[in-house]
Amino acid sequence: MTYRPLLNDLVDMAAGRAPVDLVVRNARIVDVFSQRIVEAPLAIGGGRFLGFFEAEAHATLDAEGRYLLPGLIDGHVHIESSLVSPAQFARLVLARGTTAVIADPHEIANVCGLAGLRYMLDATRDLPLDVRLALPSCVPATPFENAGAVLDAAALATLMDDPRVAGLGEMMNFPGVLAGDADVLDKIALALDRGKTVDGHSPGLAGRDLATYAAARIATDHECTTVEEMHERIALGMYVLLREGSAARDMARLAPGITPGNARRCVFCTDDRQPADILRDGHIDNHLRIAVSHGVDPVTAVTIATLNAAECFGLRDRGAVAPGRVADFVLVDDLTGFAVRKVYAAGRLVARDGAVVVDLPDHADPAVRDTVNIRPLDDTAFRLPLPTGLARVIGLQPHSLLTDALERDVPRDASGCFTPGDGLVKLAVVERHKATGNVGVGIIEGYGLRGGAVATTVAHDSHNIVVAGDNEADMLVAVRELERTGGGITLCAGGRVLASLPLPVAGLMSDRPATEVSATFAQMLSIAHETLHISRDIEPFMTLSFLTLPVIPALKLTDRGLFDVRTFSFTTVGV
Structure with a gap:
């Protein structure tokens, strides 16, 4: 975005020369920078936090003693795995306090290539959920199957400069990284040259192999299943994305590995999560409950769910309640159950008591439809002759x-x-x-x-x-x-x-x-x-x-x- 037109309004509101848009009173604000709870009025204007002060305001909000958290951030998710469109996915997660996600559209890219990536950008552009894409690094995932597309570094370069692209998606081809494969390193360099994050995927790597993977400036891994794997990656300077999805549920095993010394290198993610699980158990709010139930300090858990993810993926204006940052915030009853009562995105109420209260535009694109293209099958298509029993x-x-x-x-x-x-x-x-x-x-x-x-x-x-x-x-x-x-x-x-x-x-x-x-x-x-x-x-x-x-x-x-x-x-x- 261009900041100059906004700056005059922000400065005038913050300085008291113009009314602010909203003042939130009676909130217990989680300060993720100082690791404390702040009880003070919160001024908001132009979709941004302005500061902790009283002001003349167009509207007020009584938080009634609830805790105010920065909007929650999912550090790694495949929206396609929710089985619903981006708008319907946003409806699910906004209601649970998630206001930003790093989405790897790996699945649709394997079907539709660049057309699929453009669809994901267009379909998320006007949503109150801030969706940043990590461009898929492995399309096709392997040379042992036929996918719908091939995306090399030159193809990814056409989208890498988009401001809503966070970087390169999970580098699953860790053998290619270790071998110095030219195509793999070209993709990594593409993101690094633009100052963007390279997401990782390194199940089972350890020792020198893991160090080599980290030396390629791959910043994260969401495939840890043991505390030992988690600690080894953090010691190498990587972020560990603690996953709780529908298939892979790692939080209970990894949460005990979070310490005061390493907590700032942890991020929460869902990876793949189906609608029934989100409707029943929640989204990143569920990670908060699990973490706290396993002994993680509540303010530390909130920091992992917000500021850590923002810093990891370069979302410099999100992840905290602080002047100048986008006014994404969540009101919850307490810091154990984290029951979400109200959700604001850019200073606007978007969800209340589990229901989205704003329109979410669905985007239609013929380029991502009619994708089943098979040769006619006859009655012998699935025969399996065997030479012996x-x-x-x-x-x-x-x-x-x-x-x-x-x-x-x-x-x-x-x-x-x-x-x-x-x-x-x-x-x-x-x-x-x-x-x-x-x-x-x-x-x-x-x-x-x-x-x-x-x-x-x-x-x-x-x-x-x-x-x-x-x-x-x-x-x-x-x-x-x-x-x-x-x-x-x-x-x-x-x-x-x-x-x-x-x-x-x-x-x-x-x-x-x-x-x-x-x-x-x-x-x-x-x-x-x-x-x-x-x-x-x-x-x-x-x-x-x-x-x-x-x-x-x-x-x-x-x-x-x-x-x-x-x-x-x-x-x-x-x-």
Whole structure:
């Protein structure tokens, strides 16, 4: 923004030559700079904090003794994983006190490339939620699958100078960093040359490898699962993003590792969080509750949720209640339950008692629709011929993204093709971006599905169609339903569709209200467990979504075939 037109008004209001817009009285203000609680009137004007003083004002707000926090900040989130549009996502999180997010649009970029990134910028431009993008660093995520786009440093350079771009998104290709891969280092340099943050992703790295990763000026990591990993990264000067999402829940393990000495290098993030979890448990306000319940000082926890994130990602005018900063703030009842009563963005009331009270414009863009483009499939598309009855099988682990590499004696029909049974289910990945006709077929154990099929276009990271079933007819019905709806999630049995959640925005996001999406999703979960008998130890849809990601051990399936993550090479299903 251009500050000069605003400065006259701010200075005149702060000096008392003009009335301020709002004075907040009877608030207990959390001062994240001095780590104290301030009880004083708070003047606001021009969407900015002006100072702690009484003033002639156009409006007043009685906080009734509640605590006033800076607006909460999510340090790393994929909005697409909420399954709703950016406007509907904003409706969810604003109501819980989150006023800014660092969003990595990695998912939509893998489907739509630069058009997807431009959509995310346009769709968030006029929202009261401040959305800063971290441009995806790994599109495609790996060379072992077919994505919808390829984004090199030259492509990212077309958007890196946008003031709403915070930097480079999570650098998942840590082997490329360690090897000095030219394309990887070009992307890192692109962000650093512009003074922007490079976000990290380094699960399991330690010692010299981790030091090498940090030497590349990668500033953060949200993949810590132990206090030891957390402390090692902080000692190297990195920020650790403590994650509490829908799949990965790390806060309870990591919160005890927060100390007075390292707290300023900690940030909260959600990564991937579904609407039902936000509606039920909250967003960054939930991190605050967990942190305090594990012994973290409440003011320290608020600092982690606000100032730390702002400083980490270069949001210099946010993250604190201080003169000149954007007047994003939250009123909560106390510093243990953090029940959000009112939320203000740039000095304007945007949410009250769990409901957004302003209009949130939804943005439509044909460039991110009609993204399911598959070659017609015939009745033999999912056949899996095997030379013998011994096969490599993907073994699911309860409540985990990791899989086991198993070998099983499997049933075959008279033509030597695998037939599901004995707890084994067929899995297929259908390329859906360029109609290549690629179909990878494999076998999974531990899913529990009987009597139908489940399919989705949410399939990390390339987001091809992934379908599981115990018969090929229902698998075909499911894939054709996704083609009809433009993407989404579907359940089929007996040759008919039982339920569908259309996700027409890139096959990843709905354009419907979050409450409606959440209700449909809950109904489909019930059908998956009760009608299709999927194990209750397995999240039916998220499990499928990650069975296609060939960077998480041990076996995964892409549109190009079965992939052994341990050796980083393709393998055969038949042994």
